Amino acid sequence: MKNYRNELIAFIRGLEVPDAGVIDDDTPLLESGVLDSLAFFQLALWIERQIGGKLDPATFDLQQEWRTVRSIVAFIERWQTVTR
Amino acid sequence: MSLGYEIVRFTPEMTERVAALQTHLWSPNISRNLAYFKWKYEQNPYAGPPQIYLAMLGEEAVGMRGVFAARWQVGDQEFDLPSTCDFVILPEHRDRGLAKRIMDVALADVAAAGCPFVLNLSGSPLTQLISLGMGWRSLWPLDLLGRCPPERQLTTRLKSAVKSLRPVADAYRWMRRRMRDAWSGPGERPFARFDDLAAAARDDDIRITSSPEPDGMARLVAQGVRHDRIRHVRDRAYFTWRFLNPLVEYRFLYLGRPELEGYLVLATPRHSTGVPVLKVADLWSLRPETEARLLDAVIGWGGFDVLYVWGATLAERTRALLVARGFREAEPTASIAAPRRALMAKALADPCDWRVGGISMLDMTHWDLRMIDSDGV
Numbered sequence A: 001m002k003n004y005r006n007e008l009i010a011f012i013r014g015l016e017v018p019d020a021g022v023i024d025d026d027t028p029l030l031e032s033g034v035l036d037s038l039a040f041f042q043l044a045l046w047i048e049r050q051i052g053g054k055l056d057p058a059t060f061d062l063q064q065e066w067r068t069v070r071s072i073v074a075f076i077e078r079w080q081t082v083t084r
Numbered sequence B: 001m002s003l004g005y006e007i008v009r010f011t012p013e014m015t016e017r018v019a020a021l022q023t024h025l026w027s028p029n030i031s032r033n034l035a036y037f038k039w040k041y042e043q044n045p046y047a048g049p050p051q052i053y054l055a056m057l058g059e060e061a062v063g064m065r066g067v068f069a070a071r072w073q074v075g076d077q078e079f080d081l082p083s084t085c086d087f088v089i090l091p092e093h094r095d096r097g098l099a100k101r102i103m104d105v106a107l108a109d110v111a112a113a114g115c116p117f118v119l120n121l122s123g124s125p126l127t128q129l130i131s132l133g134m135g136w137r138s139l140w141p142l143d144l145l146g147r148c149p150p151e152r153q154l155t156t157r158l159k160s161a162v163k164s165l166r167p168v169a170d171a172y173r174w175m176r177r178r179m180r181d182a183w184s185g186p187g188e189r190p191f192a193r194f195d196d197l198a199a200a201a202r203d204d205d206i207r208i209t210s211s212p213e214p215d216g217m218a219r220l221v222a223q224g225v226r227h228d229r230i231r232h233v234r235d236r237a238y239f240t241w242r243f244l245n246p247l248v249e250y251r252f253l254y255l256g257r258p259e260l261e262g263y264l265v266l267a268t269p270r271h272s273t274g275v276p277v278l279k280v281a282d283l284w285s286l287r288p289e290t291e292a293r294l295l296d297a298v299i300g301w302g303g304f305d306v307l308y309v310w311g312a313t314l315a316e317r318t319r320a321l322l323v324a325r326g327f328r329e330a331e332p333t334a335s336i337a338a339p340r341r342a343l344m345a346k347a348l349a350d351p352c353d354w355r356v357g358g359i360s361m362l363d364m365t366h367w368d369l370r371m372i373d374s375d376g377v
Helices: A004-014 A037-051 A069-083 B012-024 B030-042 B098-112 B125-133 B150-163 B166-183 B192-201 B214-224 B236-242 B288-301 B316-324
Strands: B005-009 B052-057 B060-068 B071-074 B077-080 B083-089 B117-120 B137-141 B144-147 B206-209 B230-232 B248-255 B262-269 B277-285 B306-310 B342-347
Touching: A004 A037, A004 A069, A037 A069, A037 B125, B005 B098, B012 B030, B012 B052, B012 B060, B012 B083, B030 B060, B052 B098, B060 B098, B083 B098, B117 B125, B125 B137, B125 B342, B144 B316, B192 B288, B206 B288, B214 B236, B214 B262, B214 B277, B248 B288, B262 B288, B277 B288, B288 B316
Parallel strands: B083 B117, B277 B306
Antiparallel strands: B005 B052, B052 B060, B060 B083, B071 B077, B071 B230, B117 B342, B137 B342, B144 B306, B206 B248, B248 B262, B262 B277
């Protein structure tokens, strides 16, 4: 199975945000300011690509589901399970 | 990650800086931006001092967000329910945490003023996404319906596809603003074709003007208003001020003499180029046949590329009328890059019951919402 956690952290570090080095599984990505608007938007597009289809951001609790690396990975894996 | 930025509240000496910042959003023309600022923040009958929050780096304003004052009501109970708007951060200052910092200060002020909620009816896809990430709620989609002549459908689809590609969309918007500025002048008339076609149609029952009739409109609304709905205050003062927006041009269609029986308001950006995209900013009548007559006039005359209306809180009969006349969902699918336009709200109190005037905001049928309620029209 794909290691979404490692790929997600690598993707965030690839965004070259200033504090990417201190991100752990439970860092609140948006609330902490680690990701600003554009970086978060790029992350959202990345998540959508992992899902493999269009994602309506109004249909789930985005603040909770995409709050940390841990919650994002769980979100993606849940979607993969549902759509498989 | 402060990097020397400071979030400050607007003072009158900052007006020029706001106008300059907003060359990235409102228009590339500072004079027009100053006029728009005056209308939106100083002449607004529901506003106190302008509520604008700026990110400063030394003396330079590098970002801002505004709060658009608005007064709503349920029955006879009126209350302030403002909208956030006018979000800009200069490109070289993005990705530094400023969006959240500005919003936190703005929302703290709105909460301190006693407003339990703040709305957003005009957020870009980026703003919608970030807002959701910061605890805003997408209450329900605005159900954008659109109609274009058959020969324009392919062009419209191509434009939508291009716009969904963000870098291309940014370049497109920049170029369109520059073209607007280059093309604007005494000869520019965004309603030119519509006006010519309407004049040629010679409908003696429908009056068309470029200005509102505040007294007649307010009297008409008072007769047919749904008191059990959350709706914007629509009195004489509102109608006198609302359509003075200097960035938008309007056309008013009136039916009924001597008393007004119905009206329809069309809106389009004042400095648009090419055949315009028109919006049904407002539509009001006491009878279905009046509504149909007004819509049929606009559709029949043409002179537009696409005609849009929000379908979310329309009466069933009106929605059926629009569908019968070729209106279709303009946003049948949603994605991260192209979310559906939605009524977004942020609760400023915890816990929150999502009620105003005693009724739930979460039920779309409890609202009477029109495009003219958005600060973007």
